[in-house]
Amino acid sequence: MGASTKRAVSGGLSEAQGVSEDSLRLYRTMLLIRHFEESVRRLAAAGETPGLVHLCSGQEATNVGVVLALAEGDYIASHHRGHGHCIAKGTPIDLLLAEILGKAPGICGGRSGSMHVVDLPRRNLGTNGIVGGGIPLAAGAALAARARGTGEVAVCFFGDGALNQGLLHECMNMAAIWSLPVIFVCENNGYGEFTAMEDVTAGPSINARGEVFGIPSVTVDGMNVRAVRAATLDALARARAGQGPSFLVCNTWRYGGHHAGDKQDYKDDEETKRWQALDPLITFAKTLVAEKRATEDELALIEEEVARQVKEAVAFARAAPQPALETLELHVHG
Amino acid sequence: MAEMITFREGVLEALFEEMRADPSVILMGEDVGAAGGVFQQTKGLFEEFGARRIIDTPISESGAFGMAIGAAMAGMRPVFEVMFGDFMTLCMDQLVNQAAKVRYMSNGAATVPLVLRTTMGVGAGLGPQHSQGFHAWAAHVPGLKIVVPSDAADARVLMKAAIRDDDPVLFFEDRLLYAAKAQARDADESLPLGRGxxxxxxxxxxxxxxxxxxxxxxxxxxxxxxxxxxxxxxxxxxxxxxxxxxxxxxxxxxxxxxxxxxxxxxxxxxxxxxxxxxxxxxxxxxxxxxxxxxxxxxxxxxxxxxxxxxxxxxxxxxxxxxxx
Known part of the structure; x- marks a missing residue:
């Protein structure tokens, strides 16, 4: 199976479906994620982040294209490369960064860090340290929505590494037999840890993993925020109409390797250059200018504003205190 | 004078009562629906509550239990049945890495109000993979609560307490007690867990x-x-x-x-x-x-x-x- 960027789904569907797109919001959110992640990378290099952090620079279009298409009440479950999902779902970046640094005002009180951010008030079932761990959580939230008849949809994000977890296949099967309102989103960045997806993944295509359960499965250009958004809106429409799950395979790229500090000796430079030419921010900025939705100067102003926000978040998180010792044993049980 | 009930009936009555009282209680498991459970331990629930609340799962313990956790985080109170305690091993990642830690990881903002109900029991000739009781194993994991009822009356009130509890509770039923009778206690009696x-x-x-x-x-x-x-x-x-x-x-x-x-x-x-x-x-x-x-x-x-x-x-x- 190749990790090529097939453009099976074109952009612009959103407008056709009567859902207005706030292009600048898409752009701003992607930019916020990129600046945030680059700051985390610097903090990690300086030894300020406890544990491992996994950055999603390069994958902003899949994060934002999916999450900004959702309603506030819809659920997401994320994975270990999940800062972008949290930001897109609305977790304030200062509280998120404080959490990543394990500080008291962190969104989880400094006990969860990068890989275990749970923000249930924003319907985020959490980033997850177990590969594929978020998949049943999202499917279960969809089961709850179905049982209640309240109409929410749940999205589970996972990487190509999770394609080979049995959990995914169990949950796809159950989502299909029960027509659950869940969207399976594979962010295929070509590598599971340091191993190329092709080397460990059998079968004719990634889509086939969903098709075998009768789940509508599409390959999406994961570097194109509009393509991701359009595919998500299709899947949401199906889910809300009671037509069950969908599977989106978003081909994308992780700039920073597996974890912050990964030297990425396993990638070849040509491959990296090819993907960098598809950078979701650069290409979308060009589109916005070409469509006269913004001038280059206006986009530069947005970037200035975003950079300032992230700088403030970094200052806040670095200055924040460690959690008090008295909190260690809180919230094990109710 | 209260009636005599079997252990099996005690748990089943608790399920009926809690499901009638709270629409967020659902039951998931293998053969728990129209079949009424392999030990007849869920008999009649499907007829009263239907397929949306009495959910027959495929033989996919890990995924189905993980979904029960997600449903619990999203506001339901699932009772998840693992037919034999031995099969809990298939749920261990979900149990240990997800259910047990959500409250802690969310700093108390999220809870997992579910019951994992399972059977155990040495003495029925079921052998190495259908007899084990993993209550001690589970008790070693911070974040889980462990209940082991000893008679029918307790089974009933403890199941009610387990369903009402906001944390993941593991409820271990010894199959060799299923037919044993005890005098039922008052219908609305429940007790907090942790009282011997x-x-x-x-x-x-x-x-x-x-x-x-x-x-x-x-x-x-x-x-x-x-x-x-x-x-x-x-x-x-x-x-x-x-x-x-x-x-x-x-x-x-x-x-x-x-x-x-x-x-x-x-x-x-x-x-x-x-x-x-x-x-x-x-x-x-x-x-x-x-x-x-x-x-x-x-x-x-x-x-x-x-x-x-x-x-x-x-x-x-x-x-x-x-x-x-």
Missing amino acids: RILRAGRDVTLIAIGRMVGVARAAAEELAREGIEAEIVDPRSLVPLDEALLLDSVKRTHRALVMDAAPLRYGVTGEVAAVLSEKAFDWLDAPVGRLGAVDTPVPISRSLESFVCPTPARVAAAVRKMM
Whole structure:
């Protein structure tokens, strides 16, 4: 199976479906994620982040294209490369960064860090340290929505590494037999840890993993925020109409390797250059200018504003205190 | 006078009552729907509550249990049935890495109000992969609560308490108790988890027993009484939270304790309880705290071999005599 960027789904569907797109919001959110992640990378290099952090620079279009298409009440479950999902779902970046640094005002009180951010008030079932761990959580939230008849949809994000977890296949099967309102989103960045997806993944295509359960499965250009958004809106429409799950395979790229500090000796430079030419921010900025939705100067102003926000978040998180010792044993049980 | 109910009926009544009272309670598991459960333990629920609340899952313990966790995080109160406790191993990642940690990881903002209900029991000739009780294993994981009822009346009220609890609760049912009867208590009675009870008063030794071992302790106590040794029987009912105060109070009066469990002895429940008593009641003890558990082997299928696996009344009585 190749990790090529097939453009099976074109952009612009959103407008056709009567859902207005706030292009600048898409752009701003992607930019916020990129600046945030680059700051985390610097903090990690300086030894300020406890544990491992996994950055999603390069994958902003899949994060934002999916999450900004959702309603506030819809659920997401994320994975270990999940800062972008949290930001897109609305977790304030200062509280998120404080959490990543394990500080008291962190969104989880400094006990969860990068890989275990749970923000249930924003319907985020959490980033997850177990590969594929978020998949049943999202499917279960969809089961709850179905049982209640309240109409929410749940999205589970996972990487190509999770394609080979049995959990995914169990949950796809159950989502299909029960027509659950869940969207399976594979962010295929070509590598599971340091191993190329092709080397460990059998079968004719990634889509086939969903098709075998009768789940509508599409390959999406994961570097194109509009393509991701359009595919998500299709899947949401199906889910809300009671037509069950969908599977989106978003081909994308992780700039920073597996974890912050990964030297990425396993990638070849040509491959990296090819993907960098598809950078979701650069290409979308060009589109916005070409469509006269913004001038280059206006986009530069947005970037200035975003950079300032992230700088403030970094200052806040670095200055924040460690959690008090008295909190260690809180919230094990109710 | 309240009616006599079986253990199986006790749990089932609790499910009916809690499901009628709270629409967020759902039941998930293999064959729990129209089939009524492989042990007839869910009979009638499907007819009353329908397929949206009584959910027959495929044989996918890991994924289905993970979905129960997600449903719990999204506002439901699932009761998830694992047909044989042995199959809990297939749920362990979900149980340990997700369910147990959500409250802690979310700093208290998210909870997982679910019950994992499962069966166990040595003595039915079911062999190495259909007899195990993993209550001690689960009790080692911070964030989980562990309930092991010993009779029908307790099974009913403890299941109600487990469903109402906001944390993940593991509810271990010994299949060999399923047909045993007890007098039901008032319909609306429930109790918080972590409250044990004294089942027999005695001055000479405290027998601490859970689940089916309570019956073994009773038989041993009768035998010992004929010899003039009066045993007190304490059933903690839940291992997490553990009613330490009740156990310590009893031991401080009797000055001797024997802890019993039907699961393997090594690194098990008995060791933990014995350590608590030794640390907190040392000055009151007239003998080292005794322990009896299952032999540290897989459970053999042979009836004659299997009958030697768990503590028996004779072995309990013999252990007590040695302590006197």
